Amino acid sequence: MDAQPVAQPRLGLLLARHGQFVSIQIRKAMADTGLTPRHREVLVELSDRGATSQQALLETLSVDPSVLVGILNDLERQGLAERRRDPADRRRHIVEMSADGCEVLRRIEDAVSQAEAQLFADLDTDERDLLHTLLNRVCLVPEEEACTETF
Amino acid sequence: MDAQPVAQPRLGLLLARHGQFVSIQIRKAMADTGLTPRHREVLVELSDRGATSQQALLETLSVDPSVLVGILNDLERQGLAERRRDPADRRRHIVEMSADGCEVLRRIEDAVSQAEAQLFADLDTDERDLLHTLLNRVCLVPEEEACTETF
DNA sequence: ACCGATCGTTGATTCATTCCAACGATTTAA
């Protein structure tokens, strides 16, 4: 008389598990660049916005300032981005990605694409779009609590 | 002439991000029990199989023995499970969940259901099933590499 | 009775991540 279990694993748990798995795969895919999804996100942001204040990056990424410092140190050490003082306000740093950074970002995106190709090999284009739109309708939780986004 | 970007965030990254978010929400949902998804998984396993050898648990959960010890310690401390020596082989431990354990598992499952209800509030039953089946067709990667499953 | 293997356990180490306090340099306001 018991209601039969909804399905094998609960939908939420399934999503959590597979999400973590995908996360790991993507991390591996970009491993040889020495960078992580975090670095990628900063690069993407820099690519989209061009030269930006470090402060502005902080807001959109919503990470601790000290974390961003670390990321930028990494990028700068590899010559992928550059920090320079804002002449208008010498407290600020203006961050800009280099040509190498642009190139590396392209490589990262390719690696991610390749990983995705494997992960979603069994889905055709329509199904991928479907999955995409379904996912986008999740997580619209009432309170927009700070979601520590690693990605 | 560029192919337009598939959609806002790459599908893989979207899945990774939302998966992490869902993971956090579920963790929060079961936080007041003092237990984690790891504990839940052991409880589920115990619930499914009844009395089991600790060894058998290790295989199905594929975690380090020391980790399982910690989990079982937690469960036993709260009276949710019990370890006793296997009389047939006194090296072995036989693990069994208690009535309290069964009750707590039920509470956990309810909490997870509640979290899922929020997370998937915008999806009707068909859409949830669809999402479920789509997710199940992901991650069937060539090499079944050990996926450190927190869930 | 002995030797090697097995089971569960303990403990240490490593690593990544998050969070927070405090600082120097600089700007802004009084």
Add this chain to the structure above:
DNA sequence: TTAAATCGTTGGAATGAATCAACGATCGGT
């Protein structure tokens, strides 16, 4: 000129997870 606020930075503390070595107890084979 002084005081307060801001920006980026440094460092430490706390957490959680993963991995590994080694141990006592026990079993099996010889």
